[in-house]
Amino acid sequence: MENTGDAVALSRALPQHPPRVAPQLWKRHEHALLSALGVLGFLVLWELVPALGLVNPLFTSSPSRVLTAARLLAANGLWKDILISGTEFGVGFSLAVLVGLPLGVLLGWYRRWYALSEPLITMLYTTPRVALLPLLILWLGIGLTSKIAIVFLGALFPILINVITGMRTIDETLLMCARSFGATDRKIFMTLALPSSVPFTLAGLRIGVGRALVGVVVGEMVASTGGIGHMMTVAGATFQTDKVFVGIILIASFGYAVTTLINRLERRFDSWRPQRP
Amino acid sequence: MAKLEARSVSVEYVMTRTQSPVQALRGVSLAVEPGEFVAVVGPSGCGKTTLLNVIAGLVRPQAGSIHLDGVAVTGPGRERAMVFQSAALMPWQTVLGNVSYGLELQGASRVAARSQARRFIELVGLSGFEESYPRELSGGMQQRANLARALAVEPELLLLDEPLAAVDAQTREYMQNEIQRIWMQTRHSAILVTHQIREAIYLADRVAVMSARPGHVKAVLSIDLPRPRSVASMQDPRFHALEVEIWTLLQPESPYVDAARCAVVN
Numbered sequence: 001m002e003n004t005g006d007a008v009a010l011s012r013a014l015p016q017h018p019p020r021v022a023p024q025l026w027k028r029h030e031h032a033l034l035s036a037l038g039v040l041g042f043l044v045l046w047e048l049v050p051a052l053g054l055v056n057p058l059f060t061s062s063p064s065r066v067l068t069a070a071r072l073l074a075a076n077g078l079w080k081d082i083l084i085s086g087t088e089f090g091v092g093f094s095l096a097v098l099v100g101l102p103l104g105v106l107l108g109w110y111r112r113w114y115a116l117s118e119p120l121i122t123m124l125y126t127t128p129r130v131a132l133l134p135l136l137i138l139w140l141g142i143g144l145t146s147k148i149a150i151v152f153l154g155a156l157f158p159i160l161i162n163v164i165t166g167m168r169t170i171d172e173t174l175l176m177c178a179r180s181f182g183a184t185d186r187k188i189f190m191t192l193a194l195p196s197s198v199p200f201t202l203a204g205l206r207i208g209v210g211r212a213l214v215g216v217v218v219g220e221m222v223a224s225t226g227g228i229g230h231m232m233t234v235a236g237a238t239f240q241t242d243k244v245f246v247g248i249i250l251i252a253s254f255g256y257a258v259t260t261l262i263n264r265l266e267r268r269f270d271s272w273r274p275q276r277p
Numbered sequence: 278m279a280k281l282e283a284r285s286v287s288v289e290y291v292m293t294r295t296q297s298p299v300q301a302l303r304g305v306s307l308a309v310e311p312g313e314f315v316a317v318v319g320p321s322g323c324g325k326t327t328l329l330n331v332i333a334g335l336v337r338p339q340a341g342s343i344h345l346d347g348v349a350v351t352g353p354g355r356e357r358a359m360v361f362q363s364a365a366l367m368p369w370q371t372v373l374g375n376v377s378y379g380l381e382l383q384g385a386s387r388v389a390a391r392s393q394a395r396r397f398i399e400l401v402g403l404s405g406f407e408e409s410y411p412r413e414l415s416g417g418m419q420q421r422a423n424l425a426r427a428l429a430v431e432p433e434l435l436l437l438d439e440p441l442a443a444v445d446a447q448t449r450e451y452m453q454n455e456i457q458r459i460w461m462q463t464r465h466s467a468i469l470v471t472h473q474i475r476e477a478i479y480l481a482d483r484v485a486v487m488s489a490r491p492g493h494v495k496a497v498l499s500i501d502l503p504r505p506r507s508v509a510s511m512q513d514p515r516f517h518a519l520e521v522e523i524w525t526l527l528q529p530e531s532p533y534v535d536a537a538r539c540a541v542v543n
C-alpha cells in the first residue's frame with residue numbers, strides 16, 4: 001500500500017517536471033538558442049529558395065553546393081590559402097597591437113607628443129587604408145609583406161586612437177583624490193591612467209580586427225598570388241559562385257569568432273569605465 | 278595656535294566656454310582650532326568647494342594664504358585628507374584596495390597599508406565588504422569607503438566636501454550620526470562643506486555662513502549644544518534658534534544667486 005502511495009505521489013509530481021525543464025533551458029540560453037535559430041533559418045531558406053527554382057543557383061549558390069565546393073577546395077590547396085591569409089592577419093594584427101598599445105599609452109600620457117602627432121593620426125585614421133595599397137605594392141611587392149603592411153595599418157589606428165582616448169579619460173574626481181594624497185605623475189599613470197584605458201583598448205582591438213580583415217581580403221584581391229581573397233577573386237572571375245561563398249563564409253566565421261571573444265572581455269571590463277568622462 | 282588658518286583667500290577662474298573670468302572667493306578668512314569641527318554653509322555656487330580645494334592644496338589662490346599650525350602651505354600634504362562629494366572609488370579595486378589607496382600613495386608598504394585600511398573599514402562599519410567592488414555597494418556604503426580612505430591616512434585635518442549630498446534622506450541622517458561617532462572617536466580637526474543647515478548645526482562646533490558668489494564669510498556662529506548630539510538635540514530650542522539665524526543670514530542671497538546663475542548660463 002505504501003508503495004502504491006509513493007507511485008501516486010510520483011506520478012503527480014512527474015507531469016510537472018518535463019515542462020519545467022524546457023522553459024528553464026530556454027530562459028538560461030535564450031540568446032544563444034535564438035542566435036542559432038537565426039543562422040539555421042537563414043541556411044534553410046538559402047537551400048530551399050534555389051531548390052524551388054525561385055532563383056538561379058548559379059548566382060546564389062546554396063549551402064549544399066558551398067559544402068561540396070569546400071570539400072573540393074580542401075583537397076586542392078584551400079589550406080595553403082588559409083595559411084597565407086592567416087599569416088597576413090596574425091602577423092599584421094600582432095604588430096599593430098605591439099606598436100599600438102605602447103605608442104597609444106605614450107601619446108595619451110604626454111600632452112606635447114599628442115599635439116605633435118594628433119593631426120597625422122587622425123588623417124591616417126580617416127583615410128581608407130586601402131588607398132595606400134598601390135603605394136605599398138610599389139614598395140613591398142605583391143607577396144606577403146604588402147598584405148601584412150596593409151593589415152598592420154588597418155588595425156593600428158583604431159587601436160591607437162582608442163588607447164589614447166582611454167589614457168586621457170580619467171575620472172576627474174579620482175584624479176583630484178590622487179593629487180590630494182600627493183600622488184606623483186608616475187603613480188597616477190600606474191594606478192589611474194593605465195587601468196582606465198583598459199575598456200577603451202578592448203574597443204580599439206574589436207574595431208581593429210574588422211579593419212585587419214578588410215586589409216587581408218582587399219589586399220589579396222588587388223594584388224597577390226595566394227590567400228582567401230585571391231582564391232575568391234579567381235573564383236569570381238571564372239564564374240564559380242560556390243567557391244566565392246566558401247571564402248565569404250570562412251572570413252565571416254573568423255570575424256564573428258574573434259569579435260565575440262573580444263565582446264566577452266569588454267563586458268567583463270565595462271564597469272571599469274569612468275562614471276563621468 | 279589655530280590648526281588651520283585661511284587668510285583673505287581670493288580665487289578667480291576663467292570659464293572655459295565663455296572665457297569670462299569668475300570670482301569664486303573674495304577675501305575668505307577662516308580658522309579651525311585643533312580638534313574643532315567647523316561647518317561651512319552657503320548658497321550653491323558660492324565657492325564652498327573651491328575653498329575646500331584651496332585648503333586641500335588642489336587649487337592655488339590668486340591672493341591670500343593657507344597656514345597649517347602657522348606654516349604656509351602651497352600644495353597637498355599628508356596632514357590633510359579630503360572626502361569627495363562623489364565617492365570617487367576606483368571601479369577596478371576592491372573596498373580594501375580603495376581604502377588603502379591614500380596610504381599606498383603616501384609610501385606605505387602594501388601590507389602595512391592593507392592592515393591599516395582594515396582598521397578604518399571597521400571604523401566606518403564596512404566590515405565584511407573588504408573584497409567587494411564599488412559597483413556592488415549602495416551609495417551610502419560607497420561614501421563610507423570614501424570616508425575610510427581619507428581617515429586611513431590619519432590626517433590632522435579632515436576635509437569633507439558635501440559627502441552626503443548624493444545619498445538618500447534616510448541614509449543621510451544615519452550617516453550624519455556616523456560621522457559624529459567617528460569624529461568623536463578620532464578627534465581630527467574637520468571642515469565640512471554642506472548646503473544643509475541642519476546638518477551643519479548637528480555636526481559642527483562652529484558654522485561659517487558664506488555669501489553668494491564671490492563668496493566670503495558673512496558670519497561665524499558657535500554651536501554650543503552638548504555632544505553626542507542626537508535627534509533630541511534637534512528639538513532643542515537653541516537648535517531651532519540657530520537654524521532660523523543661519524536661514525535668515527542666507528535668505529536675502531537666494532534671489533541674487535538665482536539671478537547670478539541665470540546671468541552665467543545666458
